[in-house]
Amino acid sequence: MAQPAYPPVLQWWTRIEKRLYGEADDAPRGGAPARASLVVLYDGHENIEALWKTLLQCRTPHIQIVWKSPESGEMRLLAESYVAIPEKLFFLKSLRTSLQRVAVLIERAQRRLDAAASPHAFPLVNARAQPAQLSGLTSAWFALRHLGRKVLNQPLKLLVQRGHWVLAYRRTDSPVELRADSSADDDVSRNWVTLPGMPTQFHADPFLWRGKNGDYHLFFESLPYDTNRGVISHIAFDPATQKWQETPRVVLDRNYHLSYPFLFEHDGEIFMIPETCGNRTIEMYRAAAFPTEWELHKVVMRDVVAADTTLHYDGKTWWMFTSITEEGGSNWDELSIFHSDSPFGEWTAHPMNPVVSDCRLARMAGNLFKDAQGRLIRPAQNCEREYGAALTFREITELTTTTYAEQTLSVRNPPRGRQGLHTWNAVGGITVIDMKTQLRKWNPWRGAMRRA
Template identity: 85%
Template sequence: MAQPAYPSVLQWWTRVEKRLYGDSGETPGGSVRARASIIVLYDGYENIEALWKALLQCRTPHIQVAWKSPDSGEMRLLAESYVAIPEKLFFLKSLQTSLQRVGVLVERAQKRLDAASSVRDFPVIRPEVRPARLSALTSAWFALRHLGRKVLNQPAKLLIQRGHWVLAYRRADAPAEARAESNVDGDESRNWVTLPGMTSQFHADPFLWRGKNGDYHLFFESLPYDTNRGTISHIAFDPATQSWQETPRVVLDKSYHLSYPFLFEHEGDVFMIPETCGNRTIEMYRAASFPTEWVLHKVIMRDVVAADTTLHHDGKTWWMFTSMTEDGGSNWDELSIFHSDSPFGEWTPHPMNPVVSDCRLARMAGNLFKDGQNRLIRPAQNCEREYGAALTFREITELTTTTYAERTVSIRNPPRGHQGLHTWNAVGGITVIDLKTQLRKWNPWRGAMRRA
């Protein structure tokens, strides 16, 4: 069935967007082929006006694909997603992203239905009874917000470097792994100490490593603004003086973007899996001379767009958590897992992949760890407001080769005065994070450490 026509105000605004930014390639009149018994719900409504309304209100759309009984009208949930919308004030781009995900979800739902023994294997959902209504005022207010932001952004670009990431750490009397239940809001937010940074580049994705001699090593992404291509840098920490080296050193640099330097040890060697989605690979490096010399050990996967790959060994099975994109869209909102008998072996995809499809919960934000209650905790990025806005700690309650389940333990917002927090790692009594801030271009940030 073809989609209904836009209301008059929304028709005007889509013409404005196309005039300002060119044809986005969106297909508002398109439809997705599916079985007659499979329907799509937008925020619980069957009519697509609910999707338009969510996008115009800059909300995260909740898309569900369900089986609907032709006799009773009962609905069973087959697939769903809280879709990441990177540019919320661009309606056509946001709509295109949402419709692409609809196509993926319908295909995913049909495969799950074919593989199921009975439709009763899926949970019952109850949609909204009345159709969603979109008012002209919603469209007009969206247009005003967009144009106002466009006007204000021009001087802001000259005065402020937005999205400038810095690293911070703190020491704690108790292991930081036991602190997953608490929040960073309030007085605790003043305990973070930022590391020396540069105005010419940002630092993010910190991973902490403790050597056999007790020394701490910090690996992280360095991204110079002039190249916009990340490299992996290293800095050492002296526990005796409680101070970091003054100048970080680049230890891994490729012709493509690198970030998120996940580290693990196996059979006496230290390995790194940096994000290499710009090369459409998942690559593993071995420390030829720790911590400064790294050589390619294995390409785990090819022809994939995978972000923030993280391994976990439960004593028997190796698990790989990674965010992949199927439709060329954002990889902020889906998490897939794989398992293997060895970190160097073949990886088998989990039958429930993606195990999470939610921009608030999906993308990895650091090492899995056991908390003070011996729960297995997965730090996840909350990208609902924007990329890297906050953290969500998820307890993994079920992890087998056929099943997966998790629940939220706590949410951590960035400390006061910062706009983002998207990586959390801890070793011993030291916890490291990254923080998003705004850098005043006329007042460069200098080297001495200061309180966040």
């Protein structure tokens, strides 16, 4: 089947992108299913123009693979994804990311269809009756937005460090996680105390640990801008003086990027699983001398690009939640789970993996916890607008070795004046978060104020 042609304005813009950025337009413009009975839906439409339109409007593509009955035309949903688009103003790059996910979803759908007794075991889905229409105006507006951003970005890079993460905390009379289903935008904007940071590095991914004597330890990612490689740092909180240590101390450093220092205890010892996707591993460290000395205990998985690995023990089974990159995609938008009898044993993949394929809900944002009603809550990142834009609290309603289900309880946006919020942890009466802000590099009034 012949590939559909770009409209004239989009043809012009793709030539511009290829010339400016060396982008290749070598990917097929439409994902052709391997089986005649499988159909790809783009935002509910069967034609690829719907995907082009979504990308040109900088929206999140919703891709579904359905089985279509040759007799009745009814459709059954086999696989779907809300695809993370990291750079929304690059059409060809976004299209390639989307079509790579289409290929992955087709394989996923075929496996599920082969394993099922009948296509009718899958839920019904309805396609839109009319094909999507793409106007030249949509393409032209996208081009203007891209060029305008390109012009503005140059002076902004000199003035502002974008994506600068800082840590904040607050004390509460009761654990804040007990209010996970509250309408929390006002709640999240109040009473936060920002921890001192440094303009030369950002701090993110805070995890709290409470010792047996009641003292608190905060572990987090530090990323110096001159190396662009994260390390794990630590500061302590003294309940007697109600003060944090002023200077963080690096406690774990490797020649690859580290972040997200998830902590857990087993048989009286403390362990850490930092994110080590830059090394294509999931690594577990043991505290040789808590909190400052850590030694490699085990490599849990190799040759895998996994982000924000988080363990949960339900009293019988150990569960591992992690976001794994597949076929060149992003690790923002899919969540897989594994189970084991021991955190040091072999991990078995869940048959429904990935259990979530949605950039608004997938990537982990902190420890799982139970609220006052006994519900198991999973904090998740909402990366639809951009990476770490907001938080979503999901109630896990079903978690077995063969089934998984969850539902949204609440969404929390960053406090006013901040651009992102992507980690939330609470221990005892302290809650910690990280917030994305813009760090001013140069202040034209600073010199004048000093001379006054």
